[in-house]
Amino acid sequence: MEQTLYFILLLIALCSVSECVQRQYHFINVNKTWTEAQRYCREKYTDLATVDNMNDMNELNKSVNNERVWIGLQKTSVDKWQWSSGDPALYLNWALTQPDGTDECAVMRDGQWHDFPCGNSLTFICSSSNNTNTGLVFVNQTKKWRDAQSYCRQNHIDLVSVRNQNESQQLQKFINDSHISGDVWIGLFRDSWQWSDQSNSSFRYWESDQPNNVEGNQNCAEILNTQGQWNDYFCNYEFPFVCHEDKLILIKENLxxxxxxxxxRQNHVDLVSVHSEEIQREVMNVVKQASTEAVWLGLRHSCTVGLWFWVSGQTVCYQNWAPGNGTGEENCDSAVRSGAVQSGGDQRWISRPETDRLNFICSNYE
Known part of the structure; x- marks a missing residue:
């Protein structure tokens, strides 16, 4: 009993925030049009570079040694609402008749969302790791939406996301408790830009006043300056470019x-360990192509100590279990239990007998 308790305490002590870049970036110092660059990247690597967050952006920028560089973002004909933080906009809290126009940014007003011109100046709310009570910071300065986004990213995390009803209620309580009046920017925006690899990443890092679509046909994105900020430009111009190589690979064999x-372990590095929300988002992108209802992860249950663990050695700190799964109260008289992720729905983790035959995700993380 004492040994089991010691092991549990050791696992808890080892839990820490773990950051890693989901992709390896490759700078190609050859001038090509955007389409030619896309073709090259798909032949040699995975695709033209996708960027999910500032960690990715900083890593990509390390590989680039000049300005004017193509990345894998291209304008389409389909507008959709998404969050500045990269979270998918699954929960919607629009006021009646909203959104009602062509405005591309959103405000919180009386507990609900309204579309609003991005160029107007308003106060705003950032998500932050510094305020342990709410994770929110009200900035009592008026800025355009994109300037507010930059401020939040430089000083906190990002403009606030509202991913479910509970977070919406928490945000409204924060607004009421802080005596905030009038409209405030939130991190919701819409655009028609899509990543070459069809990633659902909504991360954007435009330079101020970009994209401006000069002459109506600037439909491809480039890195414009040494800070790594982006600009829309004519796709037929020739620039160097950045490819990415995925760290996670879906294997459509049923094993x-x-x-x-x-x-x-024979063909890559290991079964994937999902030890952060960042990796979970990448897993969610990958499993959409699966041919089985669930996909194996590198997650294993130990009957000896009644705990789940990652085979790569990381502890299970970040968790994304479906209700009724991952409790540790597994039936140890039957087949050994292993962890899988649902390929549909909320794509949460579930406990399955290890003898089930499923697709699986390999990792190339060292």
């Missing part, structure tokens, strides 16, 4: 958990 583990 048991042990067979999947062996395959990944």
């Amino acid at each position: 048991t958990w042990s067979e999947a583990l062996r395959y990944c």
Whole structure:
């Protein structure tokens, strides 16, 4: 009993915030049009560079040694609402008749959302790791939406996201408790830009007043300056470019958990460990292409200590279990249990007998 308690305490002590870049970036110092660059990247790597967050952006920028560089963002004909932080806009809290126009940014007004001109100046709310009570910071300065976004990213995390009803209620309580009146910017915006690899990433890092679509056909994105900020430009111009190579690979073979583990270790590095929300978002992108209802992860249950662990050695600190799963109260008289992620729905983790035959995700993280 004492040994089990010691092991549990050791696991808790080892939990820490872990950041990693989901992709490896490759700067190609050859001038090509955007389409030619896309073709090159798809042949040699995975695709033209996708960027999910500032960690990715900083890593990409390390590989670039000149300005005017293509990345994998291209304008389409489909507008959609999304969050500045990169979270998908699954929960919607529009006021009646909203959105009602062509405005591309959103404000919180009386507990609900309204579309609003991005060029207007308003106060705003940032998400922050410094305020442990709410995770929110009200900035009592008026800025345009994109300037507010830059301020939040430089001083906190990002403009606030509202991913579910609970977060919406928490935000409104924060507004009431802080005696904030009038409209405030939130991190919701819409655009028609899409990543070349079809990623659902909504991260954008435009230079101020960009994209401006000069002459109506600036439909491709480039890195414009040494800070790594982006500009829209004519796709037929020739620039160097950045490719990315995915760290996670979906294998569409139906194997048991042990067979999947062996395959990944022989052909890549390991079955994937999902030890952060960042990696979970990448997993959510990958599993959409699966041919089974669930996909193996490198997650294993130990009956000895009644805990789940990652086979790569990381502890299970970040968690994304579906209700009723991951409790540790597994039936140890039956087949050993291993962890999988749902390929549809909320794409949460579930406990499955290791003898099930599923697709799986290999990782190239060292």
